[in-house]
Amino acid sequence: MSSIRIYQHTKFTSAVSIFMLMVLLVGFSACKKKQEKGISLAQVNEEILYLEDFKSTFGVGDWDNLSPEQRKKFIEDWVNLTVLAQYADEQGLHKDRAVQQKIFYAAKKVKANTLISKRLAEIQVSEDQMFNYFRLHQGEFQKNAVEYNIQRIALSDKISAENVLAQLSRGMSFNEAVNRYSTEELKYKAGMMGFVSAATGDSTFWLAARNLKENETGIVNKDQLWFVFRIESSRVTTMEANFEDYRADIKRKIILEKQDQVYQDLLRETKSRTEKIYYY
Numbered sequence: 001m002s003s004i005r006i007y008q009h010t011k012f013t014s015a016v017s018i019f020m021l022m023v024l025l026v027g028f029s030a031c032k033k034k035q036e037k038g039i040s041l042a043q044v045n046e047e048i049l050y051l052e053d054f055k056s057t058f059g060v061g062d063w064d065n066l067s068p069e070q071r072k073k074f075i076e077d078w079v080n081l082t083v084l085a086q087y088a089d090e091q092g093l094h095k096d097r098a099v100q101q102k103i104f105y106a107a108k109k110v111k112a113n114t115l116i117s118k119r120l121a122e123i124q125v126s127e128d129q130m131f132n133y134f135r136l137h138q139g140e141f142q143k144n145a146v147e148y149n150i151q152r153i154a155l156s157d158k159i160s161a162e163n164v165l166a167q168l169s170r171g172m173s174f175n176e177a178v179n180r181y182s183t184e185e186l187k188y189k190a191g192m193m194g195f196v197s198a199a200t201g202d203s204t205f206w207l208a209a210r211n212l213k214e215n216e217t218g219i220v221n222k223d224q225l226w227f228v229f230r231i232e233s234s235r236v237t238t239m240e241a242n243f244e245d246y247r248a249d250i251k252r253k254i255i256l257e258k259q260d261q262v263y264q265d266l267l268r269e270t271k272s273r274t275e276k277i278y279y280y
Helices: 002-037 049-056 070-091 097-121 126-137 158-169 176-181 185-189 203-208 243-273
Strands: 038-042 047-050 144-155 192-196 218-223 225-240
Touching: 038 049, 038 158, 047 070, 049 070, 070 144, 070 158, 070 218, 097 243, 126 243, 144 158, 144 176, 144 203, 158 176, 158 218, 158 225, 176 225, 185 192, 192 203, 203 225
Parallel strands: none
Antiparallel strands: 038 047, 144 192, 144 225, 218 225
16 A cells, blocks of 8 residues: 555656656746847737847947937837737727738838838948039038037946936036046046047047037947047137038938939839739
């Protein structure tokens, strides 16, 4: 009788061990799947919103250039959109034929725009093309050059730079941040670079400064360091802006002008590969 009990107990123990092993394996598999999907940003009911999925809605590098506050705003918008979409599903709106058709059309549009963007990204703009454009449209660029007096904080990595930005947004003064966090000798001069222009070796700061609004701070990467910076003041010089001042703008304008040509070329190429197109 005791032997039967021992056998049953052993059998029960083995069953429990097998069950626990299965639970561990399932848990490990779930963790692995979660790791494969990447970093979780938020969750709405059972739907998890992942960083990589979110970043895919931005252009290359656009997400990395956003400030922590901007990222937080976009994530909150994404959560709100998800909440509304889930509620729409609860209401059965996804079954409506008109809604289904709009979703189908939107999917086509995303695919087509992605294809066009990919082709546009492959466009190479030569120095000759940019300079010829500058000469042909010189009237647009006949403006006095602006120089910016930059104050900066040097940091070793982007995460540190974003943390400093966050503290500045919460009210820390820029001068205090320079004294506390800057890792370069310039901190002893309050981080003041002096005036920078497109023609100087610090043109990276000049290009970044042009995109800042008044009282705004920015981040720029240069010489393996990350810099949080602001425009302390600016001045208009008597010297006229030249080709170097507008290099980035000229390249962007040329690519935009080529957009329709790229679209038409891509359309001809894809239509020639399509066997059947009928109009009824």
